[in-house]
Amino acid sequence: MNFQDLHELVRLELLRRIERGILTGSRLAQQTGFQQAHISNFLNRKRALSLEGLDRVLAAQDLRIEEILPVDLAAGAAEPSCGPETEPVELVPIVSPSSAMDDISIAASATIETIPIATSRLYENRARPSARRTHWQRFLAIRTDAQQATAMAPLLPTGSVAVLDRHYNSLAPYRANQASIYAVRLGPMLLLRHVNFDERHLILKPYVRDFPVQLLPLVANESPGDYIVGRVCTVIADV
Template sequence: MNFQDLHELLRAELVRRIERGTLTGSRLAQQAGFQQAHISNFLNRRRALSLEGLDRVLAAQNISIDQLLPVELTAAAQVASDDPTETVPVVSASAAMDDAEIDASSVIETLEVSATRLSDNRARASSRNAHWRRFVAIRADAQQAAAMEPMLSPGAIAVLDRHYNSLAPYRAHQPTLYAVRSGAALVVRFVDFDEGRLILRPYSRRFPVQLVPLAAHESPMDYLVGRVCLIFSEL
């Protein structure tokens, strides 16, 4: 994660607010003290904002950097020498979706993660997942990453909390990022639920929103594999 990525995260968040009808480009320009054309060019990726301009936009919309990041991003899996660690298995998408326990034969690689960072996560487990191994990880392939760039890059490792299968927001006023069952595939998306359908939202505007209708006997928890609680982007 670098300043260019943060720039894009802010732009995407502002575009989402405009699409939801809670903000307009002209209002944003007025709040931040820019010409409307300047803001329009920024929102449409025709020009970037200076650091001062980014600060003005953040202040105008009362956005902090941590609000732009729905998951904890880290560049390496390094932990302090006095911090106990927990071994998280990196597994296939199918194992993450379907295996309550992770056999040694299913482990592709392992990741040492701060035990404190894992224990700090709050759980909202479905009855199905309550006794599953809680934390597993997947390595994102190009297809999974493309819809979520720059938040998720190809080869990044996403740690999943399989004891969080609720649509209740993990943090107030922030979207929650989930690993979701989509047919036979596992996708990483923001998720809403409306009129009996799961709405799977990508981060990139180049990808369409997916609608997943639920059968009468199904619930959203049947599809939510777990919350993405950590992303390691350079392993």
């Protein structure tokens, strides 16, 4: 496969994400730091990206080349004597918001269903756990309800699965110029929001501008990590 073929595969994958409502051209421009016109020209085959630009797009969308290779090319990499290799997967439990907030480990009785995710995709995520979370089960998932989706559309479509990394409880930026989505405890509720911290308040920011910003005051000796359940590391829309 040459660079032009790879370029087209990435373009088509981005267009699929836009059609599903989980990405917009303006959002991609914001994530990558390109001008929106540059991204629009790329998506419409009017302008090509450099190899560095393609890397920025892949990193912004948490994409690996192996995930978008045609099946025949991916299979061709396996040794004939061994048959097609299967990448190890981890069955991530989908749980209720209350279990995500409170359960140190997820019991079978608390698992609503499971979703298979490549082990390498999970553990390539960097961890920054708070001291009280280091022994908690790291990865689990919740389904986004209408309220979550309304506040964070189109990043979190209704019914999509948000995979949480409960070993990332820090507000340190995970990627430059790209706001993370966090799962945050607000009383009995679990909210998925962008988060800032200022003057002893967590600022819970929706992606949709018309949706209200919420403030979560911290008392003495509390830190943001006491309320941040984890970082949304993957969103899967079609499950």
